[in-house]
Amino acid sequence: MEENDMLLNEQAEGAQPEAETPVPPETKPKEVPIPGAATPEELKAYYGNFRYAWGSFLKFFGFSSKTHRASKKRAKLVADIATYVVLIVGAFFMVYPFWWMIAASFTVTDMGGGGSLQYIDKLIWWPIGKEASTWTASYNDKAVGAFYNYKFFFTTAFENTKQINVTYWRALLNNLIYSVVPVVVGVITSASAAFAFAKINWIGRDVVFMFLLAAIMIPGPSVMITQYVMYQDMNWADNGLVLIIPGMFGSIMTAFFIRQFLFGMPTSIIEAAKIDGAGYFRIFCQFILPLAMPAIMAQGLLSFMGCWNNYMGSYIFISAGSSMINLPHAMFLINATLENNQGPNIAGAVMCVLPVMILFACFQKLIIGSLMLTGSKE
């Protein structure tokens, strides 16, 4: 019996095609029937009706059994559907909070008096629901309609927060300055360093590279105190230079990734340019920057997003009263004054997230591609 089972297993997987020829039933009446070769009656007789039915059920979902052999096409189809279901459920959990944010930003929370979270708390898909009459009624009072929370955030919320001395537009401008200037300059300095590390032979190159790479080992929080003291002493803190100048020196991680990219580029271009009499500076500007543009862009966009969301930098180094605080920092300070009127707060969160989302949507291919390159290199 055990031998028969083994034989069956081998046959079921099609490893031995010669075994598939039907064995005459009169010589070996107790032979195991083979799915595909034997008739359904034989299989039913051998395995019983229930097992046969179970097998056909499994076959429908692409699983082979002793009674049925499923097609590979069906197996793939079922697996694909399962994959889609899993991925869509996962994607729902990933995206839903963002959808909820947008819906919540249109919900009435400014109820006067102590305020109320009752609508925003029960919000699932869209604020129109049981309480539709209530919240449309309260919106009819407001000139800006459903965008009341946005208007409140842009104006009243900033005015009501006594600690801060910025308007929304000033905070936005600060955020833009902090995320454009250091990123553009920093990515170019990083690229130049990457070029030197990847394509130029100079004495001490590897030592310097290891020296710089070792700086990653030093965690940010352990130098936080001394950086704070240094920036205070240099008078860089409250005028916002702290979030601009250090970034302009480039970052070793960015340089590292662009270096990886440059390794894949042929050196012959540089050799040819050298023979034509171009200096390194010209080679860098005219060949390396355009050719490494995908990597440079991707790294630049990633650091732009990091700087845009840089709550900690502003929170640590810039005092609340300064006119140079950035948007996340301002949002943090405003949150305390809003109490139960959370609608404007969520509207602010949407305004904080939206620019990077749009940017990411535009350049997702480049960014994801660059991240994939990072992953495959490691």
Next chain:
Amino acid sequence: MEEKVTLNTEQSVADDLFVDSAEGTGAVAVAAPAPAKPKRRINRAKLQDNIWGWLFCLPLIIGTVWFVYIAFILAFLLSFTNFTSGDVDLINAVFHLGDYIHTGAGGAFHWYRELFTYNIPAYGLVNARNEMGAYLFNTVFYMIGIPIGMILSVFFAVCMSRDIKGGNVFRVLYYLPCVASTIAIVYTFKILFAQDGLINTILGIEVRDGVGLAWLPGVTAADSAYTWNYLIFHDDTDKYILSQFMVDPYWCHGIISKCIIIVMSVWKGLGGTIILYVAGLSGVNAATKEAAQIDGANGWQIFWKVTMPDLYPTIFYNIVTSVIGGLQIYAEPELLVNSGASTNTSTNTSGFVALIWRYGLTGSVQNYGQGAAYGIFLAIIIFILTLVQFWLDKRNSN
């Protein structure tokens, strides 16, 4: 060209130096019968290489040395002093920091001693306990998220790297939380997990009639009473049962808040690791996979025996970076649970970095020395952990 030639003759001394140090040029000189001209050209090229190599790297070197290495060395020196915000500028004090060396108990190592010996006084339900222990415990607790995130992201990455249409769309959707600002996400989660919030409504969690569970105590004053403690330890008259279990083991305080912080960090970090794993999976040898398939291995076996070993470097890299990042957790607990809350909540949920922040950068007198010492301690922990991880990696691969 002419200009370059004159420059060349001027710098012939330097050129000769490079000839001595470089074997390659010497070989060229021997091979060529008329060595004068090519030799010089190569030398000049070498000089150019060196000048431009250093020049191109200079900004990055200056930046790294200034903002990281000098800052780190200063932090190391400050950690032995009693330097505070009340003293003169650091620039004036830096060359005679010896004057500021701490004279309290433990001498120069006062702050390190303080770190290990200071106990938080008992208040409320909490007994006195070591401060560093409490905060480090929170930090380590948050690392539960690392294996959870790893398993989830490998699972989703395997799904995405199947041969299906629209895999790229999913990659983008899953990466969205990574792009979003922490503060925006925190405010969203705060309302979602509020006492009357969506999560309580959907899951139908009620502590008692019409009162939901306070996932994040301290968000509003009204929330604070009905925490998980109430859910488990209350009798019919709505009184807390003050069991020893509640009073003593510090790990149970604020545990639901901690779990939500883990949920949020996993949710936010998933997309990035998924992309790393998808990239790692695309590097898995397809031929090996096919061979395994022909040999009759099922999908499960192929995953463990073929895919996972190839994925191992990515997983290792990911673990190292997550552990290093996890030790530096600060913003999430502070924003989600502690904003404006008492030290009690802070002790229950804050990471170790909160200590550096609290002692080094807040208060009427900011103890830079103390903050620096705690920072150095964190750096040492991270350094040791990294070494251990690399040692394990080496032992594993042997």
